[in-house]
Amino acid sequence: MADHVRVEVVAASGIAWEGDALSVIVRTIEGDVGILPNHEPFLAAMVPCAAEVLTVDGRREILAVDEGFISVADNRVALLSQYARVAHEINLDEAEHELAAAERRLNQGETDEETMQHFRRAQAQVKAAKLASEQA
Amino acid sequence: MAASLRELRQRRQSVTATKKITKAMELIASSRVIKAQQAAARALPFTRELNRAVSAVAEYSHVDHPLTRDTDEADVKRAAVFFITSDRGMNGAYSANAIKTAARVVQRIRDEGKEPVRYIVGKKGINYVNFRGLPIEASWEGFSDAPTYDRAVEIADQLVADFLKPTEEGGVDAIYAVYTRMESMISQTPRVRRLLPLEVVEGVKDVTEHDLVPLYEFEPDPETVLDQLLPLYLRSRIWFYLLQSAASQLASQQRAMKSATDNAQQLIERLTREANQARQAEITQEISEIVGGASALAEQN
Numbered sequence: 001m002a003d004h005v006r007v008e009v010v011a012a013s014g015i016a017w018e019g020d021a022l023s024v025i026v027r028t029i030e031g032d033v034g035i036l037p038n039h040e041p042f043l044a045a046m047v048p049c050a051a052e053v054l055t056v057d058g059r060r061e062i063l064a065v066d067e068g069f070i071s072v073a074d075n076r077v078a079l080l081s082q083y084a085r086v087a088h089e090i091n092l093d094e095a096e097h098e099l100a101a102a103e104r105r106l107n108q109g110e111t112d113e114e115t116m117q118h119f120r121r122a123q124a125q126v127k128a129a130k131l132a133s134e135q136a
Numbered sequence: 137m138a139a140s141l142r143e144l145r146q147r148r149q150s151v152t153a154t155k156k157i158t159k160a161m162e163l164i165a166s167s168r169v170i171k172a173q174q175a176a177a178r179a180l181p182f183t184r185e186l187n188r189a190v191s192a193v194a195e196y197s198h199v200d201h202p203l204t205r206d207t208d209e210a211d212v213k214r215a216a217v218f219f220i221t222s223d224r225g226m227n228g229a230y231s232a233n234a235i236k237t238a239a240r241v242v243q244r245i246r247d248e249g250k251e252p253v254r255y256i257v258g259k260k261g262i263n264y265v266n267f268r269g270l271p272i273e274a275s276w277e278g279f280s281d282a283p284t285y286d287r288a289v290e291i292a293d294q295l296v297a298d299f300l301k302p303t304e305e306g307g308v309d310a311i312y313a314v315y316t317r318m319e320s321m322i323s324q325t326p327r328v329r330r331l332l333p334l335e336v337v338e339g340v341k342d343v344t345e346h347d348l349v350p351l352y353e354f355e356p357d358p359e360t361v362l363d364q365l366l367p368l369y370l371r372s373r374i375w376f377y378l379l380q381s382a383a384s385q386l387a388s389q390q391r392a393m394k395s396a397t398d399n400a401q402q403l404i405e406r407l408t409r410e411a412n413q414a415r416q417a418e419i420t421q422e423i424s425e426i427v428g429g430a431s432a433l434a435e436q437n
Binding site for chain 2: 008010011012013014015028029030033040041042043044045067068069071073078080082
């Protein structure tokens with residue numbers, strides 16, 4: 001039995017992060033789930049969140065993901081989301097700025113799906129960037 | 137004679153200037169085609185994971201979703217053709233081939249007694265259709281050689297929205313995509329694929345014997361997962377088409393510019409030879425005139 005699990009975070013523009021991990025925590029539609037090695041095959045819809053990956057060398061890698069899904073099979077975890085990013089690569093100021101812009105648009109009554117998605121994505125990025133900077 | 141010598145030199149100079157331009161364009165295209173190929177390669181994991189997930193859901197439950205629901209052939213009244221061309225010329229036959237292929241699809245749709253609807257990416261395709269006074273449902277331009285994922289999202293979302301609209305309100309019942317597949321640096325072929333309704337089988341085909349689909353546990357349930365998957369799947373398809381087409385466009389441009397440079401080189405050589413001949417003839421004539429004049433003077437004395 002393997003004691004770690006292979007993690008791939010896949011964004012539309014390429015693989016955002018990959019490596020071996022001891023555990024993965026993400027938020028699905030139903031709530032947070034934690035994936036440990038040798039998990040049974042699992043496929044769930046993910047919501048925008050800051051995903052946490054505990055790597056084999058004991059680091060905690062934080063990733064901002066938006067809507068997408070998580071699939072687990074053969075001790076391989078794939079987090080697929082269009083705009084996944086590694087948290088320490090996110091500029092907190094920029095992300096906050098982005099969030100404020102999305103919030104303003106929401107307050108102006110633009111409640112269409114796109115603005116909502118944008119808002120939630122910005123929220124997830126700010127959260128991830130904050131978590132990453134606390135850690136550093 | 138002197139005039140023609142000057143003319144030849146002028147022409148040679150202008151061809152040399154043209155050659156410099158085409159050579160520069162060739163070099164630019166060859167550096168960008170590598171970038172475009174890398175971008176296409178980077179997008180592969182995204183497509184692969186989506187294919188795998190969609191086939192996993194399809195395996196598990198009977199897929200019944202508005203996007204996969206096959207309307208009866210007879211019920212299809214409006215069929216759309218979505219095709220990708222370039223924004224600029226100097227690409228050899230790239231845009232012409234894509235347009236020709238799209239025109240064939242349109243013809244087939246018409247032959248089946250359906251109404252064709254056009255969605256176009258790239259100025260070349262837009263101009264072609266506008267020039268003939270044909271209607272365009274929607275078009276996008278300005279990113280044919282370096283598409284971004286946001287553009288793919290924009291296109292995919294509009295296609296899905298129109299597909300889900302009832303036919304009477306201007307919706308379409310089927311969508312075909314024409315893109316140019318990058319086979320290699322020297323061969324790019326236009327391809328036609330049915331985009332909607334989705335053929336989920338397509339996903340299964342990509343899964344090799346090696347990774348058989350295991351029995352998944354779904355959260356919250358297969359339908360919700362599928363709901364989230366299919367729009368993403370469609371975006372990734374459009375994204376894939378855009379990237380392939382961009383790489384094809386640049387490869388085609390590189391080849392076209394290379395042959396233009398070679399032709400210019402040949403032309404320069406020919407003009408140089410002709411100019412040298414003309415110069416030589418001029419000198420010979422001058423000498424014979426001087427000799428002739430001198431001997432005429434000598435006879436007088």
